[in-house]
Amino acid sequence: MLAAPVDIVPEGPGLVHEPKWDGWRMIAFRETEGPYLQSRAGRNLSSYFPDITQAIRSAVPPGVVLDGELIVWEYGRTNFAQLQRRVTAGRDLPRLARECPAHYVLFDLLVDTGGQVILNLPLSQRRARLQRLLADAPPQLTLTPQTGDMRQVSDWLLHWTVAGVEGVVSKRLARRYEPGRRGWSKFRTRIVTEAIIGGVTGSISRPETLLLGRYDQRDRLRYTARSHPLTINQATELAALLAPPRIPLDGSVAHPWPHPLPASWSGQFDRSEPVAYTRVEPSVVAEIDADVAFEHGRWRHRVRYARARPEMSIRDVPLLIEEQNTTQG
Structure with a gap:
């Protein structure tokens, strides 16, 4: 079952809310021969998370099917990159599983x-059964919080984002699982902030999306995000402000980013193609609307371009704090 995006948290009788965890959605099948972990895209994740399969094997009886979010905690917050590293770890996988164990936060x-299919039961009953099932489960199998109190929801949105909670998911207690x-x-x-336009897809006269950056503590412009497609009005406005990179007297390219943009800069392990783009002089500040999935110096999801800020200097844009293990040189 999936969730549709909304601009406000819905309220009303019969509604409950759960934290939206920053991880991988996963269905777990407790088969007789052992657990089978399946991603939302249908990929078999079992071999990458031996810590989770062991926890399910020890605590969940055969026949059970669970739904939840796979996360890794590190330094007091979820770390999405640690999930990705599991897939590419190879022989280093046992060490990663020991040092950064995964957790399966369950919500359905x-x-x-005994193999009793309960999709047609209301959420309230499925939740009660899940709670009983997890009563003696190890800490790595955790029941997600749930509330109908909007004050609790506000607290999550205000204070839990630092721990990696992206928002809330709202559900009807009486609804079956579809x-x-x-x-x-x-x-x-979401947050409203600023970034510097370092490139565009399309052309300067007809930009389609923006490639955005921020200066770090060593005065390097680092790639931080890509925008959603621009509207016609936004593209027209920006075309009048953007310019090609300046050409120094020695004829070298005066731009801080390579062309095309390396695939590793996107931070997505499953996207191996570099990004073709048009370099621009990094002198225009953009106001953007972004979510809180900011990790290793980048927004993992695309941001929304709001408007240009010609009155702002690029030095007015918040500084990007350096992190270790970044993939940008």
Whole structure:
């Protein structure tokens, strides 16, 4: 079952809310021969998370099917990059599993003990059964918080984002589980901030999306995000402000980013193609609307361009604090 994005958290009788965790959605099948972990895209993740398969094997009886979010905690918050590293770790996988163990935050039960399919039961009953099932489970199998109190929701949105909670998912207690249907709602916590336009897809006269950056503590302009497609009005406005990079007297390229943009800069392990783009003089400040999934110096999801800020200097843009293990040289 999926969630449709909304601009406000819905309220009303019969609605409950859960934190939106920054991880991988995963269905776990407790088969007789052992657990099978399946991603939302249908990929078999079992071999990458031996810590989770062991926890399920020890605490969950055969026949059960669970739904939840796979996360890794590190330094008091979720670390999405640690999930990605599991897939590419190879022989280093056992060490990663020991040093940064994963957690499976559970929010639904699809098949109960003995293979009883309970998709048609209301969420309230499925939740009660899930809670009983997890009563003696190890800490790595955790029941997600749930509330109908909007004050609690506000507290999550205000204070839990630093721990990696992206927003809230809202559900109806009386609703059955409908695979593939967007019967839930998801609200993402968003921030308004600024970044520097370092490149565009398309052309300067007809920009399509923006490649954005911020200066770090060593005065290097680092790539931080890509925008959603621009509207016609936004593209027209920016075309009048953008310019090609300046050419120094020695004829070298005066731009801090390579062309095309390396695939590793996107931070997505499953996107191997470099990004073709048009370099621009990094002198225009953009106001953007972004979510809180900011990790290793980048926004993992695309940001929304709001407007140009010609009155702002590029030195007015917040500084990017250096992090270790960054993939940009």
